[in-house]
Amino acid sequence: MNTMLKDVMTELESLGSAQTRKTYLRHGATEPLFGVKFGDLRPLQKRHRGDQVLAETLMETGNSDAMTLALLIADPTQVKSRQIDAWLKPLQYSLLVGMVADLASRTSCAAAKWKKWSRSPQERSLAAGYTLLASWLVHDAANVPDEIADAALDRIEATIHDVPNQARHAMNQALISIGIYLPAYHDRAMSVAKAIGKVSVDHGDTSCKTPDAAAYIERALKSGRRKRPS
Template sequence: MAELAALEDPKVRRVNERHGDDHGVNLGKLRAVAKRLKTQQDLAVGLWATGDGAARLLALLICRPKAFGRDELDLMLREARTPKVQDWLVGYVVKKSPYAEELRVAWSADPDPVVASAGWALTTERVARKPEGLDPAGLLDLIEASMKDAPDRLQWAMNHCLAQIGIELPEYRERAIGIGERLGVLQDYPTPPGCTSPYAPVWIAEMVRRRDDATTG
């Protein structure tokens, strides 16, 4: 904790706070600490218990994902209220857990929009890597009915799933683009030069174009 405190940078914290995060440690430096420590489950559990944002991010880098039980992961997600901690928990830990699918289903239907956003993030991962067994038409029904008025983080996660369906599943691409056009979610999102807009119709078209170019090239 003393080492993390020494890495605290007020400028980094100000930038992170604008995005809803609560730490001021450069992530490259944090990863260097994790690389030195290697996997240490007991230390990871202790760091998580501090409640400190940087400590929790470090914990997620040095833990053993399969060492956590289903209820532990559920509690951790409900404690992880900042975007970066939630993203890393889902991306680095839950995805590698034997409980990932069970939690995906449970979280997606949770009344807490922050928890539900984690379920949708796991669903997006399934669409990309293992769409067999999913109901893409049903997912598109839910997105069409709920995304427009969803809270920001849940809306972002549902929009990502919408785009992923359009990118990965050609038979649903036209419908995914149509939903994006009708809802207009993130259509005016400020996108830096050289980056792809998160507006689903643009996002889908660009990623499909890149794949086609890679195939023909």
């Protein structure tokens, strides 16, 4: 273990707490992990932002806190397409799956990843595809191709109730983001949201909920707060 990695891992361990660790495990985090709050990761993120080498070594540890930090500091201009796939492949923790998708949404291969992941029969990759789209719309809606928005809405309307659990939640997120961030698609997104109705997602022993898409879109636009749904 190189000195930088060792120092960061030691700091992460010192920031962990049993209570936070318990909370993360309840939300699906995998061992090993220390239980570091996101607020406590921010100074480390600021200090190491863009350090792609450190991000890669942190991902190799398999520690959930270390991988979270890795995805916070990874440089979207340096990360390679194959590396993104390799990072996603072993993940089970939905938070990290979402963070890989968010990172991918800020790379030059965002469209390619959407096309690949959004057609995957695997829950993890399918969820990543729609989370990528939701994130892409937040970061850079003007550069999301119409063909992707059209395909997403078609598939969401046709399949959302039949796809695996986490993919249903991700599709709902994408639908909301389309309705909020693409004004030309507002009416169609609202039509799809009303057609699919309530989306049932099992969030386990947590307080997380999947919002009603139509109501969320309307509230967000009315309030002017275009916050991505959690």
